[in-house]
Amino acid sequence: MDITHLEKQIQHKQSFLCLGLDSDLSKIPNHLLNKVDPIFSFNKSLLDSLNELIVAVKINTAFYEANGSSGWLTLEKTIRYINNNYPDLFTIADAKRGDIGNTSDKYAQAFFNTLEFDSITVSPYMGSDSIAPFLKYKDKQTILLGLTSNKGAEDFQLFPDLNNSLFKRVLTQSKQWNHSNNLMYVVGATKAAYLKDIRSIVPDNFLLIPGVGTQGGSLKEIFDNGANNKIGLLVNSSRSIIYASKKEDYLIEAFKVAQKLQFEMKQLILRCL
Amino acid sequence: MDITHLEKQIQHKQSFLCLGLDSDLSKIPNHLLNKVDPIFSFNKSLLDSLNELIVAVKINTAFYEANGSSGWLTLEKTIRYINNNYPDLFTIADAKRGDIGNTSDKYAQAFFNTLEFDSITVSPYMGSDSIAPFLKYKDKQTILLGLTSNKGAEDFQLFPDLNNSLFKRVLTQSKQWNHSNNLMYVVGATKAAYLKDIRSIVPDNFLLIPGVGTQGGSLKEIFDNGANNKIGLLVNSSRSIIYASKKEDYLIEAFKVAQKLQFEMKQLILRCL
Numbered sequence: 390m391d392i393t394h395l396e397k398q399i400q401h402k403q404s405f406l407c408l409g410l411d412s413d414l415s416k417i418p419n420h421l422l423n424k425v426d427p428i429f430s431f432n433k434s435l436l437d438s439l440n441e442l443i444v445a446v447k448i449n450t451a452f453y454e455a456n457g458s459s460g461w462l463t464l465e466k467t468i469r470y471i472n473n474n475y476p477d478l479f480t481i482a483d484a485k486r487g488d489i490g491n492t493s494d495k496y497a498q499a500f501f502n503t504l505e506f507d508s509i510t511v512s513p514y515m516g517s518d519s520i521a522p523f524l525k526y527k528d529k530q531t532i533l534l535g536l537t538s539n540k541g542a543e544d545f546q547l548f549p550d551l552n553n554s555l556f557k558r559v560l561t562q563s564k565q566w567n568h569s570n571n572l573m574y575v576v577g578a579t580k581a582a583y584l585k586d587i588r589s590i591v592p593d594n595f596l597l598i599p600g601v602g603t604q605g606g607s608l609k610e611i612f613d614n615g616a617n618n619k620i621g622l623l624v625n626s627s628r629s630i631i632y633a634s635k636k637e638d639y640l641i642e643a644f645k646v647a648q649k650l651q652f653e654m655k656q657l658i659l660r661c662l
Numbered sequence: 663m664d665i666t667h668l669e670k671q672i673q674h675k676q677s678f679l680c681l682g683l684d685s686d687l688s689k690i691p692n693h694l695l696n697k698v699d700p701i702f703s704f705n706k707s708l709l710d711s712l713n714e715l716i717v718a719v720k721i722n723t724a725f726y727e728a729n730g731s732s733g734w735l736t737l738e739k740t741i742r743y744i745n746n747n748y749p750d751l752f753t754i755a756d757a758k759r760g761d762i763g764n765t766s767d768k769y770a771q772a773f774f775n776t777l778e779f780d781s782i783t784v785s786p787y788m789g790s791d792s793i794a795p796f797l798k799y800k801d802k803q804t805i806l807l808g809l810t811s812n813k814g815a816e817d818f819q820l821f822p823d824l825n826n827s828l829f830k831r832v833l834t835q836s837k838q839w840n841h842s843n844n845l846m847y848v849v850g851a852t853k854a855a856y857l858k859d860i861r862s863i864v865p866d867n868f869l870l871i872p873g874v875g876t877q878g879g880s881l882k883e884i885f886d887n888g889a890n891n892k893i894g895l896l897v898n899s900s901r902s903i904i905y906a907s908k909k910e911d912y913l914i915e916a917f918k919v920a921q922k923l924q925f926e927m928k929q930l931i932l933r934c935l
Contacts, residue, residue: 411764449761449765449768451765451766451768451772452768454734454772454776455776457772460772461731461734465730485759485785486724486758488722488758489810489812492722493724495686495722498728499729499733500727512758512787513817513818514785514818514819515758515814515815516816516818516819517813518812518814520814537762537788539788539791541788542789543789544790544835545835548828553822555818555828558821558822
């Protein structure tokens, strides 16, 4: 997907909400367990219910890999269902990949060609040549880990000190890479205090912000510090939406949570016009 | 697998060779392409030929994911074949995973339970709580990226400077984590000059050394700088062995390359007794 199409969708839907499908057999409603592929049924029903409230879908590969090759098949069915039925949704493989060049080539092939995702999350640890094979795909976005939402982010991302930290080095270095206009960055919602700083380093790139909801980040704070003149944000919510209820009313409850978030987003977007 | 069993195998086979199955449909011998699952046939034949020369097998997940769910099935068949037929081989999922806690939990489940690998490679970028879910598996090994073999390693792993670098921080911090005796570290063979330093920080942990062969590292230099009194090394070779020939003689040529490496290793091990 061309990035300008995503920007248009954000304006059109008045939403920068990304739905995270961290779908887990032990957490989905019991009545779905007798379906042929319970996780796919769960994903499909959520997409059919929520597609007008969201602009992006993030599929967390770990939850599918945990179920082996049948889980990978569910992942394949889910991305195909989205691409066939909701081509306006921007799709994210939340895979945190990254390896030496010839291996990253294969990961890019796996997620961009075989599965036809619009984007993938990648880890910067191995440096520029580990990311280059993803960036060379013109119509795809590569989403680099910047400052993550978890406690352990402090261990290395803030090393050696806040002003001169690894995560800032990742931002400044990656800006200079070939095709860096295909980059987005992961910034945890729990790190809103850092967002202004981050935005000043990468004014134009999209930020993918996980951690609103279960992990506790605030939407207004994120928007005030992180939005640019094209919004430039994708805020992801997974568990707080998809597990809003474990009963037969799960789609109604998921809709309520997603609608509340989209409504808040709409207010924030309208304020800027 | 208990780590002492791996140590015994190294002494028994006089080898610390790890076979890397970066198996690629476009590179395997043509005559295998009419098999039901060419990659599995290729892997199986290599394992049957080389198992006495090697102590470990590293499966690079990217090469399987590139083929979608059928590739994941090949991965599953390969690890099962190893566990059923060669239980003395230490198995490595070269997957470079790592995410927030509840997601890393799923990756650990995927590779340690569903696929029954003995170990997995992980990226340290997200810090301690992204690695903890792997380390809590007592009989499994977690292989943390330290200093990798690629050019891009310089971008962040040597940041901010050589003496006070991120990769050293990763080594010193991770040593303090719970269950750190379950840690191994990836150190690229092209970085042999750093090995003495690394060994002084983590004297007891195994080092997984990729990059001998195609990437150009020297075995003797690695051993002289990286071995400890239990050897403590796994040296991986992928392409130089598995693609030694693209013709019907590929197993003979692969055997020759692996045997040459094992012979060199034997000399190095014997020198230490």
